[in-house]
Amino acid sequence: MEKGPRGMKPTPKCFIDTNVLLYAKDKTSPSKLKAATAWLSALLDRNAAVLSAQSLREYYVNVLRQDRSRPAVAALRAHIAALDDVVPDGLRSDHLALAWELQDRHRVSFWDALLLASALTAGCGIFLSEDMSDGQKIETLTIVNPFTTAPESVLG
Numbered sequence: 001m002e003k004g005p006r007g008m009k010p011t012p013k014c015f016i017d018t019n020v021l022l023y024a025k026d027k028t029s030p031s032k033l034k035a036a037t038a039w040l041s042a043l044l045d046r047n048a049a050v051l052s053a054q055s056l057r058e059y060y061v062n063v064l065r066q067d068r069s070r071p072a073v074a075a076l077r078a079h080i081a082a083l084d085d086v087v088p089d090g091l092r093s094d095h096l097a098l099a100w101e102l103q104d105r106h107r108v109s110f111w112d113a114l115l116l117a118s119a120l121t122a123g124c125g126i127f128l129s130e131d132m133s134d135g136q137k138i139e140t141l142t143i144v145n146p147f148t149t150a151p152e153s154v155l156g
Contacts, residue, residue: 011046011047011048011155011156012125012126012155013048013050013122013123013124013125013126014043014048014049014050014124014126014127014128014144014155015051015052015115015119015124015127015128015141016039016043016049016050016051016055016128017055017127017129017130017131018055018058018059018062018115019129019130019131020036020039020040020128020129020130021036021040021051021055021083022036022059022062022063023035023036023147024036024037025063031147032147035146035147035150036146039146039151042151042152042155043128043151043155044086046155048155049086050088050091050118050119050122050124051083051086051087051091052087052091052092052114052115052118052119052122053092053093053094054094054111054115054118055087055115055118056080056084056087059083060076060077060080063076064076088122090121091118091121094114094117094118095118095121096114096117098120099113099114099116099117100113102116102117102120102138102139106138108132108138112129112131115127115129116138116139116141119141120139124141125140125141125142126141126144126154127142127143127144128144128146129143129145129146130145130146130147134148134149
């Protein structure tokens with residue numbers, strides 16, 4: 001957790017699922033774009049955002065499906081290079097053994113289990129995603145749907 005101002009509750013680390021990154025660029029869904037952008041800004045401002053190498057790979061591949069022009073690819077690569085700062089060293093590789101345990105114990109997909117394993121490894125308390133049940137607890141993580149919950153209600 002990052003330390004908050006004196007007398008304030010510290011901001012928990014928050015793992016950002018790939019779909020949040022994608023909606024932050026999706027002009028076809030204005031409400032989700034606004035919510036995703038608000039969450040990303042709030043987390044980056046508080047130094048509480050956590051991504052994994054897997055998240056950035058998924059983001060890159062999905063955004064490339066929309067526009068493969070040289071300028072778009074260059075802009076995307078620059079954006080990912082900037083986001084790379086919120087990938088802790090311990091999340092530059094996959095955590096397969098923990099992912100398999102989570103997959104079996106919580107009956108989640110393998111890809112979600114890999115992201116959950118990364119979030120747990122990074123010490124996150126929040127997992128920001130619309131792909132799992134809002135409020136669901138997985139180990140020490142709480143799933144928060146960023147499209148039904150405002151950042152202020154979780155982060156203060």
